[in-house]
Amino acid sequence: GDVEGLIYASDKQRPDTYFVWEISGDSGFYLEGEPSENRALEINRIIRQELYTIGTASNKCVDFTLYTYPKDWKDYMAIILxxxxxxxxxxxxxxxxxxxxREVKLPEGFTxxxxxKSFLDGKLYGDEHIRKWVEDPWKSRASFFEKGFGYCIHTDTEAVSWSLTDYVSDNRIEIGIHTNENYRRRGFASMVINGVVNEAIERGFDTIGWHCWGDNDASAATASRAGFIETESDEVYNAWFDEMDNLLLNGYADLFDHREYLRAVENFEGAIEKREKQGPGAGTKLLKNESGLADAYWFMGxxxxxxxxxxxAFGSLFKAIxxxxxxxxxxxxxEQLKGLQEDPRWGELLAIIDPADRC
Incomplete structure (x- = not known):
C-alpha cells in the first residue's frame, strides 16, 4: 500500500465490518460496518491493548481521530473509546x-x-511543511512521486500556497491545502487548486475530495469558491496517545470551548501531576519543557x-511566571482573569512579569 497502516476485519472470508488504522502523525481510525455491542467491545480492546502500545512507543504517531460509518456507531462510542x-x-x-x-493566473513574481523530486531538493522558506506532508501520510517519497502529486505557488525565496494529494484511489483523490499566513486572503489557494484540478484531469481522476475541521470557515469558503459542494458533516472523536498531553488538551477544551471550569482544573491538575512525577523525559510532546508546564499552570489559574x-488561582499564576x-x-x-484584577495580588503579578514580555 501507499500509506502505512493496519486493517482488522470481522471475518477473514466474508467480513462485514472493518477497522483501519492509518499510521501517521495525525493518524486516522476508520470504522465501517454493522454496529453491535460485541464489536464495540472488541474495537476498544484493539485500541487500548494494541494500538495504544504502538502509538505511545512511536516517535511518529501523536494522536488519532476516529471516523465511523454508518452514524449508528455513535450509540456505542462510550464503549469503543x-x-x-x-x-x-x-x-x-x-x-x-x-x-x-481551469486557467491558472498568477500575479507577477509568483510561480x-x-x-x-527537483522541487523537494531545492530550498524555499516554509517548504519544510511540504516535505512533511509528502512523507506523512505517504509511506515514502517514492510512493508519493509514483501515485500522488501536488503543486506549490512560490516566490524566488518563499513557499506561498500548496496543495497535495492525501490519498489516491481508483478515479478519486483526496487533497489538502495550506497557505502561508503572510499571503492569505489574496486568492492563492484558489490558484493552486486550479493547478491540482488540471493535473487530476490529465491523470484521469474525475472526483476530488476535500475535508476540513468543522470550525475552519476559511477552508470551507475556499472549497466553495473552487466549486466544491459540501456533502456532509461528520461527528469525529480525537485523543492523543500520551495520557499527559491528552489531559492537558482536555483542560484547554473544558476551559475555552465547554466552559466546564471545575473539570478543566481537574484535567490541568492531572497533567501537571503526571509531568512532575514522570519528568520531562516522558513521552509528552506538549509538556516536554518548562514553557509547556508554565502554560499548564497559567491556564489552570x-x-x-x-x-x-x-x-x-494566584498560586498557579505565580508558578507559571x-x-x-x-x-x-x-x-x-x-477574559477568564478579569475577576482577579481588583485583587492587590494582581499588581504584584504584573510587577514580576518580564517587561520585555509585556510589550
Missing amino acids: KDTFPRKYFRRNFLLENPNR LTRVD CALSMIGERDR ELGLERAKQRIEL
Whole structure:
C-alpha cells in the first residue's frame, strides 16, 4: 500500500465490518460496518491493548481521530473509546465531480511548480511543511512521486500556497491545502487548486475530495469558491496517545470551548501531576519543557479564577511566571482573569512579569 497502516476485519472470508488504522502523525481510525455491542467491545480492546502500545512507543504517531460509518456507531462510542478520554469535533466534507480544465493566473513574481523530486531538493522558506506532508501520510517519497502529486505557488525565496494529494484511489483523490499566513486572503489557494484540478484531469481522476475541521470557515469558503459542494458533516472523536498531553488538551477544551471550569482544573491538575512525577523525559510532546508546564499552570489559574478559588488561582499564576511564561501580554488579557484584577495580588503579578514580555 501507499500509506502505512493496519486493517482488522470481522471475518477473514466474508467480513462485514472493518477497522483501519492509518499510521501517521495525525493518524486516522476508520470504522465501517454493522454496529453491535460485541464489536464495540472488541474495537476498544484493539485500541487500548494494541494500538495504544504502538502509538505511545512511536516517535511518529501523536494522536488519532476516529471516523465511523454508518452514524449508528455513535450509540456505542462510550464503549469503543472507553478510557481514551476523547474530544468530540466535526469534519466537513466536500466533493468536486467531473471538473473542467481551469486557467491558472498568477500575479507577477509568483510561480506555480509541481511538487516533485527537483522541487523537494531545492530550498524555499516554509517548504519544510511540504516535505512533511509528502512523507506523512505517504509511506515514502517514492510512493508519493509514483501515485500522488501536488503543486506549490512560490516566490524566488518563499513557499506561498500548496496543495497535495492525501490519498489516491481508483478515479478519486483526496487533497489538502495550506497557505502561508503572510499571503492569505489574496486568492492563492484558489490558484493552486486550479493547478491540482488540471493535473487530476490529465491523470484521469474525475472526483476530488476535500475535508476540513468543522470550525475552519476559511477552508470551507475556499472549497466553495473552487466549486466544491459540501456533502456532509461528520461527528469525529480525537485523543492523543500520551495520557499527559491528552489531559492537558482536555483542560484547554473544558476551559475555552465547554466552559466546564471545575473539570478543566481537574484535567490541568492531572497533567501537571503526571509531568512532575514522570519528568520531562516522558513521552509528552506538549509538556516536554518548562514553557509547556508554565502554560499548564497559567491556564489552570484561569480555570480556578472562574470557579472563585482566588488563592489557588494566584498560586498557579505565580508558578507559571516562575517557570518562564511566554507571551505574557496575551495571557494577562484573557477574559477568564478579569475577576482577579481588583485583587492587590494582581499588581504584584504584573510587577514580576518580564517587561520585555509585556510589550
